[in-house]
Amino acid sequence: MFTGLMRTMILYILIIAGVRLMGKRQVGELEPSELVLSLIIADLASVPMQDYGIPLLTGIVPILTLMSLTMILSVLTMKSVRFRAVLCGRPSIIVQNGTLDQKEMAKTRLTLDELLEELRCKGYTDLSQIKYAILETNGQLSVLPFANQKPPTARDLKVSVEEGGLPRVVVSDGRLLEGNLKLLGHDRPWLDRQLTQRGCRDVSQVFLLLVDETDAVYFAKKES
Amino acid sequence: MSCVKRLYIAAGLLVLLLAVSLTNAWYAQSITGDMREQLRQAQELAEREDWSRAEALTRQVYEDWQGHHFYFHTLMRHSDTDQVLRAFRQVLEYLQLQEPDQYNAANADLMAQLELLAEMEQATVVNVL
Structure with missing residues (x-):
């Protein structure tokens, strides 16, 4: 029982420290490599937590290895555009000038239902309102409406507004x-x-x- | 923390892990190799009917094993180390009973287990695959 308690505490602190070191992006928007890391780490950590017959180090060593590899990959993706494209993929333009790109949809395995659901979530029910819909590498859909569909800004209305500043x-x-x-x-x-x-x-x-x-x-x- | 610093830390950590794992492989091989050699010598003594010296030598190896308990327990699978411990006790019992056939079989089994224990830690393609 004591072993389980101590192991859980050590592994939990280790994972929290690792996630913290990897930065805020890791928590909110998962790239493919980061998603894989999260899934594997969760599994690796749970095994020595439950099975006292396995040394704790057999859980810690793979976790540290994965974290180091992820950190190296994240630095390399920042430094090299080509490497980033290989590891994370490229954004896919699903809708262009109100027209669906069916080939791109098939390539990204995005169904029509999923696309329409995403668009509805973002407040668009009519495809003809959309200039671009881009499936980002983290799986999020970015929607850019036609200029005449965008709400007017203060600058468009030529209205002077005061800057509030950071409270x-x-x-x-x-x-x-x-x-x-x-x-x-x-x-x-x-x-x-x-x-x-x-x-x-x-x-x-x-x-x-x-x-x-x-x-x-x-x-x-x-x-x- | 700058990108390059992160890269160096991560690469350094990987190198450290690699160095530790290779050192561990060498250390496990070295410890179990010595133990197997002493057990082989004990078997030769037993074959010459020198049971008391064979038992003393085996007991010394057993104490050496117990002396490395922390190392084995923290790095090896507990089921494997427990099996070696059981094999040691068995060999010591057969030595006390002075049963040559049973002792030879148990000692051979113990030596094989020690060999496998170290082999598991070696940096070989077979182990990786």
Whole structure:
């Protein structure tokens, strides 16, 4: 029992560290090599966790090997376009100027139902609205509508809008984040004034206080 | 962390793993080779009816095996190491009973198990395939 507990902890920490080292992309968007890695690692880790007759190292060594190989492959894919194309494939244009490319669909083994479902998920029900639909190497479908189907932007409408800036959390659940307050160029008296204006005496009464670069404040009082 | 640094770390780790696995192969071969040689000498002593020296030598090999318990237990399959342990006990029993036929068979089996244990760790194409 103790062996199982310790092995699970070691393998779990090892995998978390590995995934963290591989970067954020690993978690959200899996390339083929990364998907394979995730599947194999899960299996490799579970075997020595359950079978105490196998040394822990027989699980750790393949995991470390896989992580090293993945790291090498990810650096090589960054450095070489050709290598990236071989390992990850190339994006496929499925819809061009509102017309389906049936050969490309067959090549990528994308069924009509799957394509229409993806398009509906992205808010498109009419293929004639779509200039390009591209199946990316991570399996996601990117949809680019015709220019006349895109919602107008402020620039298109020739409207002047103010930049809001990045809001930073200054008070979170009654705790003051002094680092963020300093980054915004404010001090404690400024914060106290803001709190007084909103009927609070102390940060402990504040649930959330956000301040952006233009000094716009979002305030939420803590419910008693 | 820069790309090149990641590449060096990963390549370094792979090289380290390779070096450790090759060292392990050499070490396993070296330990079990010595043990097999001593067991062979013990068998020669037993054939000359020198049972007490044969037993002392086998016991010494057994203690040597026990001395490497951590190494074997952390790197080899436990079922294989347990089998070797059982074979040692069997050989020692036959030595005490001074049963030449049974002892020879059990000792040959023990030596073969030790050989296979090391062979499993060797960097050979056969093992990889």
